[in-house]
Amino acid sequence: MDYVFFFFLSIRKGFLGPPRKLMDLTSWVIIPFLFGSIGIYGLVRLLRRLRSSAYIQDAVVVITGATSGLGKECAKVFYKAGAQLVLCGRNEEGLKDLINELCRIRKGSVQGSYSLARDSDESHTAILGTAPGTEERSVRLHVFLCDRTLQSECRQQRRVLPCDTHPSLAQFHKPHIVIFDLSDVEAVANAAKEILQLVGKVDILINNAGISYRGTILNTKVSVDRMIMDTNYFGPVALTKALLPSMIKNKRGHIVAISSVQGKISIPFRSAYSASKHATQAFCDCLRAEMVPHDIAVTVVSPGYIQTNLSLNAVTDDGSRYGVMDKNTAEGRTPEEVARIVFRAVGERSKDVLVAGLVPTLAVYLRALAPKIFFSIMAARAKKERKFKDA
Numbered sequence: 001m002d003y004v005f006f007f008f009l010s011i012r013k014g015f016l017g018p019p020r021k022l023m024d025l026t027s028w029v030i031i032p033f034l035f036g037s038i039g040i041y042g043l044v045r046l047l048r049r050l051r052s053s054a055y056i057q058d059a060v061v062v063i064t065g066a067t068s069g070l071g072k073e074c075a076k077v078f079y080k081a082g083a084q085l086v087l088c089g090r091n092e093e094g095l096k097d098l099i100n101e102l103c104r105i106r107k108g109s110v111q112g113s114y115s116l117a118r119d120s121d122e123s124h125t126a127i128l129g130t131a132p133g134t135e136e137r138s139v140r141l142h143v144f145l146c147d148r149t150l151q152s153e154c155r156q157q158r159r160v161l162p163c164d165t166h167p168s169l170a171q172f173h174k175p176h177i178v179i180f181d182l183s184d185v186e187a188v189a190n191a192a193k194e195i196l197q198l199v200g201k202v203d204i205l206i207n208n209a210g211i212s213y214r215g216t217i218l219n220t221k222v223s224v225d226r227m228i229m230d231t232n233y234f235g236p237v238a239l240t241k242a243l244l245p246s247m248i249k250n251k252r253g254h255i256v257a258i259s260s261v262q263g264k265i266s267i268p269f270r271s272a273y274s275a276s277k278h279a280t281q282a283f284c285d286c287l288r289a290e291m292v293p294h295d296i297a298v299t300v301v302s303p304g305y306i307q308t309n310l311s312l313n314a315v316t317d318d319g320s321r322y323g324v325m326d327k328n329t330a331e332g333r334t335p336e337e338v339a340r341i342v343f344r345a346v347g348e349r350s351k352d353v354l355v356a357g358l359v360p361t362l363a364v365y366l367r368a369l370a371p372k373i374f375f376s377i378m379a380a381r382a383k384k385e386r387k388f389k390d391a
């Protein structure tokens with residue numbers, strides 16, 4: 001510290017370095033401006049984070065496609081933040097496994113035994129815990145920490161409580177499961193009723209479930225195009241429409257769509273998938289504008305490749321399973337990382353978030369600003385991939 005002080009003093013006195021006027025400008029204007037800006041930026045970020053946590057804590061969050069990949073990771077981050085989850089999918093066993101995982105997160109949040117005590121006027125609560133293999137120490141939870149005198153008073157009156165009553169567990173809500181197939185619009189309407197019966201309201205709907213596709217337009221049956229549109233577009237639209245009236249009535253709601261970079265640009269041999277994601281983007285852009293008077297937020301998150309089973313589960317032109325882990329998918333972002341981005345985007349009520357590297361981002365801008373160049377690049381890509389497939 002002394003060196004830093006001496007350094008700045010030396011500069012101000014003109015002992016070191018460049019001419020005095022420049023140094024005066026540096027020490028009186030630029031440095032305070034720099035530190036001030038960093039401080040304000042830090043404060044704004046902190047306030048934003050606190051606002052996000054408050055927004056998600058205790059919110060009822062419905063997540064479709066929670067059995068695997070991104071949906072599963074979103075379930076974990078929202079659960080840890082204190083949301084009340086409704087997990088949706090077709091695979092009941094998968095969802096039950098996820099609930100067991102969430103229970104392990106819940107139990108893991110308590111270390112060792114603990115005791116709870118109150119001071120005489122009940123104005124403070126102190127929690128003293130013993131982590132396995134350590135000395136008794138005070139454990140800091142979300143609300144407090146009292147001073148040393150109070151701690152020793154608390155120790156004298158302490159009372160050991162069973163683990164399940166630990167105050168830190170109060171932030172975890174019991175998750176619910178709702179099983180339905182998104183490509184069946186009638187089942188979606190029934191699922192929406194079941195969700196509202198179970199939890200009474202929905203604060204945040206995350207339309208995450210989706211299916212991908214690989215094939216040529218010439219060989220793809222229309223039934224396959226329709227199935228992909230039903231799962232990726234009509235199902236989420238039906239669920240959104242079924243839940244919106246209750247959100248409007250409660251004067252609180254947030255619709256989140258997990259789209260894709262392919263919702264902004266189309267790449268060859270993904271026609272049905274790209275079309276469904278473009279439709280999602282267009283629907284959400286209209287929805288956002290129409291929901292302004294009702295104060296319902298709409299967030300579209302468009303990720304690039306994520307390391308999930310999406311390409312394995314993709315369908316081909318005849319509707320059969322593709323079953324290949326694509327190199328791009330295997331090398332994509334982790335679902336944990338993207339789930340954290342989704343969490344932040346929801347907390348900050350962002351409108352449109354592109355989660356992509358430099359090349360896909362440039363491609364999105366190229367499509368908008370220089371479409372001719374974009375089209376020739378895509379034509380070259382299609383030619384190259386066709387050659388590769390024919391070989």
Ligand SMILES: NC(=O)c1ccc[n+]([C@@H]2O[C@H](COP(=O)([O-])OP(=O)(O)OC[C@H]3O[C@@H](n4cnc5c(N)ncnc54)[C@H](OP(=O)(O)O)[C@@H]3O)[C@@H](O)[C@H]2O)c1
Nearest residue numbers: 065067068069070090181182209210260305306308309310
């Ligand atoms: N992975 C990527 O590279 C990538 C990139 C951009 C965007 N995305 C988007 O991210 C979202 C999540 O995909 P993911 O990467 O996590 O893939 P994933 O691991 O294959 O997960 C897809 C989820 O959607 C569910 N689902 C599929 N068809 C359904 C249907 N008819 N009814 C109900 N649920 C259905 C699946 O449930 P089941 O277990 O029942 O099959 C699964 O839980 C998708 O919307 C996808 O388009 C992914």
